Amino acid sequence: MKNEKNIAILKEMAEKVRICMFNTLTDDGFHSRPMGTAKIEDDGSIWFFTNEYSPKSKEISKDNEVNLGYSDPSNNTYIYINGKAELVDDQTRKEAYFSPFVKAWFPEGADDPNLILIKVTPSVAEYWDSSSSKMVVAFQMLKAIVTGNTPDMGEHDKIKF
Numbered sequence: 228m229k230n231e232k233n234i235a236i237l238k239e240m241a242e243k244v245r246i247c248m249f250n251t252l253t254d255d256g257f258h259s260r261p262m263g264t265a266k267i268e269d270d271g272s273i274w275f276f277t278n279e280y281s282p283k284s285k286e287i288s289k290d291n292e293v294n295l296g297y298s299d300p301s302n303n304t305y306i307y308i309n310g311k312a313e314l315v316d317d318q319t320r321k322e323a324y325f326s327p328f329v330k331a332w333f334p335e336g337a338d339d340p341n342l343i344l345i346k347v348t349p350s351v352a353e354y355w356d357s358s359s360s361k362m363v364v365a366f367q368m369l370k371a372i373v374t375g376n377t378p379d380m381g382e383h384d385k386i387k388f
Contacts, residue, residue, distance in 0.1 A: 230386060230387075230388070233352075233386040234269070234270070234271045234386065234388075235269075236354070236356075237267075237271065237306065237308075237352055237354055237386060238267045238269070238271070240297070240304050240306055240354060240356060241264060241267055241273070241297050241306055242264070242267060243299065243302070243304070244297040244298065244299045244304060244306070245263055245264050246261050246262070246263055246264070246297075247261070247262060247264060247295045247296055247297045247306075248260070248261060248262075248295070248296040248298075249261070249262040249275065249283070249293065249295055250293060250294045250295070250296070251283055251286035251287060251290070251293055251312075252286065252289075252290045252292060252293075253286055258282070258283070258286060260283065262275050262277075263275070263276075263328055263329070265324040265325075265326070265329065265344070266320075266323075266324045271348075271349050271352075271386075271388055272346055272347065272348050272349070273295065273308070273310075273346070273347040273349070274320065274324055274344055274345065274346055274347075275344065275345040275347070276321075276324070276325075276329050276332070276333065276342060276343075276344060276345075277342075277343060277344075277345055278332075278341045278342070278343070279314070279316075279341050279342070279343040280341060283345075284314055284343065284345075287312045287313070287314060287345065288314065291311045291312045291313060292309070292310075292311060292312075293309075293310060293311070293312045293347060294307065294308060294309045294310070295307070295308040295310070295347065296308075303355075303356065303357035304354075304355070304356050304357075305354065305355045305356075306352065306353070306354045306355075307352065307353045307354075308347070308349050308351075308352040308353075309349065309350050309351050309352070310347045310348050310349040310350050310351075310388075311347070311348050311350065312345050312346065312347050312348075313345070313346050313348075314343050314344070314345060315343070315344040315345070315346045316343055316344070317344060318337070320344055321337040321342060321344060322337045324344070325337040348388070349386075349388050350387070350388055351385065351386065351387050351388065352385070352386045352388070353385045353386070354386075
């Protein structure tokens with residue numbers, strides 16, 4: 228039950244941020260790029276659109292371990308996800324998840340022959356969320372300095388899938 232609740236929290240937080248740093252492995256180390264989240268399903272799987280012939284597609288085909296970093300400093304929300312990626316050619320999902328935002332990269336729409344989906348199946352995720360205002364966060368930090376205690380920075384949890 229806790230896992231379902233945490234997935235729902237994670238889904239809500241990531242959908243608000245929407246853009247993540249999508250990190251793949253190469254022979255030279257990590258390769259990062261910003262990516263817009265197309266869909267997060269109730270099981271926690273995260274979907275993205277990409278070009279089937281892009282470097283990230285080749286990187287995923289070689290080593291499918293990826294990590295995603297979502298960050299919204301204005302709302303003190305941070306999410307880190309490790310998982311496995313796979314390239315999925317599913318026309319029904321392409322049509323369902325396609326948006327005007329994606330059309331900027333794929334003007335032919337969901338029928339673009341180069342369009343493919345990336346499905347990330349998380350193995351572990353960690354999030355930090357302090358929906359408090361900057362003033363409250365600053366007060367908590369000042370209070371911690373004065374009292375010598377750790378500041379209360381909101382919710383933090385680790386989810387194993």
